[in-house]
Amino acid sequence: MNSPERSRSLFRFAAPHNFYPLAGRLAPWFATAALVLTVAGLWLGFFVAPTDATQGEVYRVIFIHVPAAWMSMFVYLVMAFWSAVGLVMNTRLSFIMSQALAPTGAMFCFVALWTGALWGKPTWGAYWVWDARLTSQLLLLFLYFGFIALTRAIEDPRRADRAGAIIALVGAVNVPIIYFSVQWWNTLHQGASVSLNKAPSMATTMLLGMLVMAIAAWMYTIAVVLWRARSMILERERHTEWVGAVLEREAQGGRA
Amino acid sequence: MLSTFLAVLRRDLLLAWRGRADVLVTLAFFVIVVCLFPFGVGAEPNQLRAIAPGVLWVAALLACLLSLHRLFAQDHADGTLEQLLLSSEPAALWVAAKVLAFWLSTGLPVVAVAPGLALLLDLEQGALPVLVLSLALGTPILGLLGAVGAALTLGLRGGGMLLALLVLPLFVPVLIFGAGAVEAEASGTGAAAHLLLLGGGLAGALALAPWACAAALRISTD
Numbered sequence: 001m002n003s004p005e006r007s008r009s010l011f012r013f014a015a016p017h018n019f020y021p022l023a024g025r026l027a028p029w030f031a032t033a034a035l036v037l038t039v040a041g042l043w044l045g046f047f048v049a050p051t052d053a054t055q056g057e058v059y060r061v062i063f064i065h066v067p068a069a070w071m072s073m074f075v076y077l078v079m080a081f082w083s084a085v086g087l088v089m090n091t092r093l094s095f096i097m098s099q100a101l102a103p104t105g106a107m108f109c110f111v112a113l114w115t116g117a118l119w120g121k122p123t124w125g126a127y128w129v130w131d132a133r134l135t136s137q138l139l140l141l142f143l144y145f146g147f148i149a150l151t152r153a154i155e156d157p158r159r160a161d162r163a164g165a166i167i168a169l170v171g172a173v174n175v176p177i178i179y180f181s182v183q184w185w186n187t188l189h190q191g192a193s194v195s196l197n198k199a200p201s202m203a204t205t206m207l208l209g210m211l212v213m214a215i216a217a218w219m220y221t222i223a224v225v226l227w228r229a230r231s232m233i234l235e236r237e238r239h240t241e242w243v244g245a246v247l248e249r250e251a252q253g254g255r256a
Numbered sequence: 257m258l259s260t261f262l263a264v265l266r267r268d269l270l271l272a273w274r275g276r277a278d279v280l281v282t283l284a285f286f287v288i289v290v291c292l293f294p295f296g297v298g299a300e301p302n303q304l305r306a307i308a309p310g311v312l313w314v315a316a317l318l319a320c321l322l323s324l325h326r327l328f329a330q331d332h333a334d335g336t337l338e339q340l341l342l343s344s345e346p347a348a349l350w351v352a353a354k355v356l357a358f359w360l361s362t363g364l365p366v367v368a369v370a371p372g373l374a375l376l377l378d379l380e381q382g383a384l385p386v387l388v389l390s391l392a393l394g395t396p397i398l399g400l401l402g403a404v405g406a407a408l409t410l411g412l413r414g415g416g417m418l419l420a421l422l423v424l425p426l427f428v429p430v431l432i433f434g435a436g437a438v439e440a441e442a443s444g445t446g447a448a449a450h451l452l453l454l455g456g457g458l459a460g461a462l463a464l465a466p467w468a469c470a471a472a473l474r475i476s477t478d
Contacts, residue, residue, distance in 0.1 A: 142425040149421055153412050162475040163408045167422060170404055170468055174426050177457075181429035185436060 014091050016233045017242045023226040030223035037216035044209035052206075061119045062206075067214040069112035071221060072140060075105030079147070080172035083165035093229075095161035096236070098168060099151050100228040104221050106144035113137055132183035139178050143171040157236060257349060264340075264350040268357030271330075278326065283365050286319040290373045301378045308377035309387070309438035313431055315373075316366050316391055317398060321423065323362045324402040325409075325416055327354065328473070332410050338477055347470035355396075355403050355466070363395035379442065386441040386451070393454040394434040400465035401426050407472035430457065 013019045045063035052059040079098045086094030116134065117127040128134065150167055154160035237243045272279060293311045294304060331337040340350055370391055371384045379387070405423040409415040437450035 139425045139428060142421070146418075146422040146425065149418055150408060153409075153414065153418055159475055159478060162478075163472065166404070166468060166472050166475065167408060170401075170426070173464070174429075177429050178425070181432045185432040 014089075014093050016093055016096070016237055017240070019093055020230055020233050020246070023230050027223045027226040027230075030219045030226065034216050034219035034223055037212055037219060041209055041212035041216050044205060044212060049205040049209050050203050055123060058119060058122050061115050063209050063213050065112055065115040065119060066210055067217040068108045068115065069137065070214055071217045072105055072109035072112055072137070075101050075108065075221065076140060076143070076168075076175065077172065079105060080168045083168040086161065087165050087169075092161075092236070093233075095165060096229050096232045097225065099161075099164060100225045100232060101221075102144055102148050102151070103228070104224050106141060106148065108217070108221075109137060109141040109144055113141065130186065132179070132186045135182045135186070136175075136179045139182070140175065143175070147171065257345070260345045261349055261353045264353035265357050268354055269360060272357065272361035278323070279361050279365060282319050282323045282362050283369060285322060286315050286366050286369065287373060289315040289318060290376070293377075304377045305379060305442075308374060308379040309383075309435040309442065311377065312370055312374060312379075312387065312438070313391075313394075313435040316370065316395060317427055317431060319366055320363065320395060320398045320402060321420055321427075322416075323358075324399075324406045324419060324423075327358050327403055327406045328410055332477070337473065341474060341477060347473065348466035351403065351469045351473070352462075352466045355399050355469075358403075359396050359399045363391075363399060367391040367395060379438070383438050383442040386447045387438045389451060390434045390437040390447070390454060393451065393458055394430045397430050397454070397457050397461045398427055400461040400469075401430075403469045404465055404472055407469050407476055410473070410476040430454070433457070 013022055041063060045060055049060070049063075051057055079101045082094045082098035082101070085091065086098065113134070116137075120129065121127050147164055147168055151160045151164040154163055234243055234246075290311055293307065297303060297307065328337060331340070341347060367388060370387055374384055374387055375381075402419075402423050405419050405426075408422065409419045412418060433450045433454045437447040437454065440450055441447040
């Protein structure tokens with residue numbers, strides 16, 4: 001399977017049978033980092049950071065809310081990036097990566113909306129307002145759903161890969177348009193009745209807690225995506241020899 | 257190149273004319289959806305006047321969405337699509353012709369009927385030209401974006417629902433500017449900015465969507 005003189009270039013990991021063991025080795029490290037950072041971040045957020053002067057204890061939801069919102073937007077961009085790479089370079093792994101990212105992105109999107117609603121009730125007096133940011137986040141969730149539904153609905157993996165890549169790219173082109181149109185719509189309708197601007201300066205521990213949680217979200221995403229990509233590789237390459245060999249080794253208790 | 261464009265356009269218009277019952281069903285759907293709203297929200301004229309732009313636009317959007325599957329389904333079923341893809345003509349060209357024919361046979365009737373329905377909802381008469389103009393600029397964008405979705409979901413089980421899930425989030429900006437234009441005109445602030453943005457959106461969609469749609473068709477028929 002491997003050519004005798006293996007290229008030293010990192011591109012060799014674009015081949016699923018090279019990527020599979022690498023992902024298996026890396027994922028536990030990222031998962032451990034995610035766990036440690038989450039504990040540290042939550043400790044900073046819930047016990048070290050001071051109580052907010054205007055919002056009281058409620059503000060502490062930002063330690064989950066803000067990293068989730070960042071991650072949900074960033075994951076969509078990464079998904080579109082891998083889709084573009086897949087369409088241009090015709091690499092199977094790129095499509096696998098973009099499809100492995102989608103459920104995690106949708107999950108973070110939902111978490112951001114949910115925690116936002118929980119924060120909004122005591123702060124604004126309503127679980128939901130049609131604010132520009134909330135609305136575009138909701139539409140982002142719909143874009144994730146569309147991508148996931150399309151890639152799952154098509155049985156032929158080759159077609160599913162490419163169709164998903166196209167819709168991810170069309171979505172990525174539309175995300176800024178959606179954001180600005182929604183912002184315009186909202187300001188034209190009712191003026192800024194609710195402002196999301198935080199107090200001008202943030203306590204250092206608050207900022208630190210948020211950054212630690214953001215890095216934890218990154219580590220979590222990487223770990224989960226590597227694991228998901230591994231099972232997708234196994235599923236797609238199940239007819240090849242190397243997968244047979246890997247499964248046999250794992251059945252005997254060895255590591256892949 | 258122009259002859260290809262015209263040939264595909266003429267063929268699709270002829271097919272639409274022969275099957276004009278489909279077009280009438282789309283129109284009837286548009287009319288009925290608009291007429292449902294007074295039953296749902298009450299016949300208070302002030303309230304109807306306030307929601308009229310949004311109702312007309314949402315109904316037009318749904319009518320467009322429900323007819324989108326017709327865009328390629330028949331050609332896919334009888335093999336015409338594969339022949340077109342095999343031809344040496346640029347795919348974006350005949351895709352644009354098909355979308356234009358689709359808009360002329362589905363979008364244009366909706367645009368033509370909309371002012372009459374606006375009177376049912378007691379929309380201010382001065383806003384009627386803006387309503388027609390915003391629909392005339394906006395529905396082609398819906399057709400172009402929808403064509404990409406229709407191409408991607410070609411021949412899938414449950415394709416209709418999937419198509420809605422794919423394209424409805426993309427339709428939101430068009431809805432905002434389309435309904436916004438009518439509302440701005442009715443409230444006296446002027447609709448120029450909204451209409452210019454719709455025009456810009458149409459130019460952008462015309463430039464990009466036929467290529468994306470052609471690529472999607474190649475993937476779906478592979």
